[in-house]
Amino acid sequence: LRFPSISTDPAHAQDVRRTALWLRAYLEGIGLQAEIWESPGHPAVFASHSQAGPGRPTVLLYHHYDVQPVDPLEQWTFPPFEPTVRDGQMYARGAQDNKGQCFYTLAALKAFLALSERVGCNVKVFIEGEEESGGSGTHVLLQEKREALRADHLLVIDLDLPGEGTPGITLGLRGIAALHVECANAAADLHSGSHGGIALNPNRALVQLLAKLWDAEGKVAVPGFYDAVRPWSAQEEAQLDLRFDPAAYSAAFGVHAFAPEPGYSLRASNWLRPTMEINGLAGGYAGEGFKTVIPARAVAKLSCRLVPDQDPRAIGHLVEVFLKERAPDGVDLRVQLHHGGPPFRSRVDSAIAQMANAAYAEVFGKPCVHVLAGGSVPIVPALAAASGGETVLMGFGLPQDNIHAPDEHFGLDRFEMGFLTVARILSRLSCVEN
């Protein structure tokens, strides 16, 4: 936690590398063969313990060691890279996402290797350094190192609990198609008095265009947007805990206006249905005071969250065509797919999912619930394909951990539960009958 491994900031490239070197040394210290994998971006750490041999199950553990930037720094109570324990919470950038979750896994692995009479499973560890910056280096590694990453089971331990004290496994992630939209109509900003009534204001063109993205009912109006959505089965729905309490949600987040897709519950709209969001809007001057300007251009950032079997490129293309067909004559409209990632589903009944269920139930003293995530972990589909393993998405985060924000923290109680749960999964794997 003392390494400022901020992957998006080139000034911290050496800090990122030092973190990788520290992890390699740690993994070697607990008995794995560890190496640095260089990539066109930041390096990854790979380690393996293969004494169980080829006839025994192999599990791949995925983490990332990079972190988000710390601004606004002045809003932190404690320095972000001087970890501080206060009231049972560890405060630091990365305390939860993902260094905290990574470290209970490594601690569990250390205990498992040290205390097992016989290590009956092979363990691989893959810890990347580009998760927070969307770098492409890790994707190159997934291609190049396919053989090394082969595993029967994949644990992605970067997610949340369904709620405090509630054990659970995440059965799927939404995908994403993120677009940059730019609307221009002048060589430079224009005075809104001298030019108002003559030049079409790009702010106006943009809001009128973006408003068309939804129909009067509230559905996304882009033709074909929902076409590839695979209806979920009664069986799939029965696996999920779809309960949602709007009053508790309002109290927690200060949200009083809701936007479910018409015909679907709030929870279903967040997990099982695609969405369209305007993540950013900028045009002209919107700060303190006033500037009577018709800006040369206005910008929007859009993202669609995707569900099976929507394809990010196909959806990006549909949105681009929709906007371009409706742009006012003469306006210079640019639409670019910024990044994309497919949606992902894991099986509730795989061997590793059953072991994880059992481990959670033992630690919490109650059975697991099954949830989906509205968000995306873009690397997961490619990592699952590269490893060839059945995947379990899990973790011990909670919404109040302030990940990506000032005062990120993680509960020591959840660190302990994470340690116990991962240790029990490894023990179960180790004891699988041939």
Next chain:
Amino acid sequence: LRFPSISTDPAHAQDVRRTALWLRAYLEGIGLQAEIWESPGHPAVFASHSQAGPGRPTVLLYHHYDVQPVDPLEQWTFPPFEPTVRDGQMYARGAQDNKGQCFYTLAALKAFLALSERVGCNVKVFIEGEEESGGSGTHVLLQEKREALRADHLLVIDLDLPGEGTPGITLGLRGIAALHVECANAAADLHSGSHGGIALNPNRALVQLLAKLWDAEGKVAVPGFYDAVRPWSAQEEAQLDLRFDPAAYSAAFGVHAFAPEPGYSLRASNWLRPTMEINGLAGGYAGEGFKTVIPARAVAKLSCRLVPDQDPRAIGHLVEVFLKERAPDGVDLRVQLHHGGPPFRSRVDSAIAQMANAAYAEVFGKPCVHVLAGGSVPIVPALAAASGGETVLMGFGLPQDNIHAPDEHFGLDRFEMGFLTVARILSRLSCVEN
């Protein structure tokens, strides 16, 4: 031009004051009685020459000595406060707006006083220091100093020529109602994956709301918006040069999409009709890269340009009611009138307008055209009321002068024409028969 009299920046308050002191000394030097008028904001300079006596006409000359900020400084070819002449143009912040225009007036006044056999008119000069910052100190002075500002004629010399080499007088200004709009729906920014499909995105609420400000045809859809617009007479229209060349405009400004009010020409939409503009839009993250956020709030700056007899407060209220009635349930929408100013018209046939027309025609060798300005000079209606004089709005600016922008400049040829025109107006006033 060497004084950085940036009125909006408190760090330059002493520079602003030094400029006023310099002007007082200059005015005393050319034979006027001059004083500093302290106000709750920046000081103004007032000077008078009253030797013609009470039976003779009195003219009030209005200017401002403050300037706009200079950012982005790196885009200036010459240092903004080290005036540089290059190819017949004076480059400096304020070279045109309004120090350049002020100084040909003062030079003309100096010549008029020095060279007239008999000074047959009384002259008052009022130069304020808050025009660029919208300060309220000048408005206080207009109330307090009503008697001192009394005049038969008011020359506001802060405007443009209708075109290069074309003499002209501006017969009116549009008013303005400027609004700040804020749309909030969460205590803090939310992750657009974890919350997308649940929380209404303020960016979406805002663009859908703002899009409703215009009807399908393109008229402002706010009920009552056009009600107070006084139809202009055939006589009024006959006075104006309403020609407009869209191709030349496109070439000059890079504008290819136009937005006239349906049923009106581009020129009429800019001069004779009110408009609605979105001057600023901001919500979430719209910079380099991508941030998958549902922002806590989104902001817009709106301004309506107004024509007689629209009232800024009344229009601001209509827009506020319109937006609030249409805001989605639960969204926290705030609408505030940021500032306002009424529209203004001057008479084409007043004595001073006729003298100005004649002076322009002599200097240019051709008759004046009459135009309106799409913009606003918010002080003018109050100043005209305080002075009680008939008003002429005039000046020698051109759109290419880059006022408020890097490399502001003013042609020395236009400085000379301004000098000659003002000197001739003063001479004509001096010779008016009792």
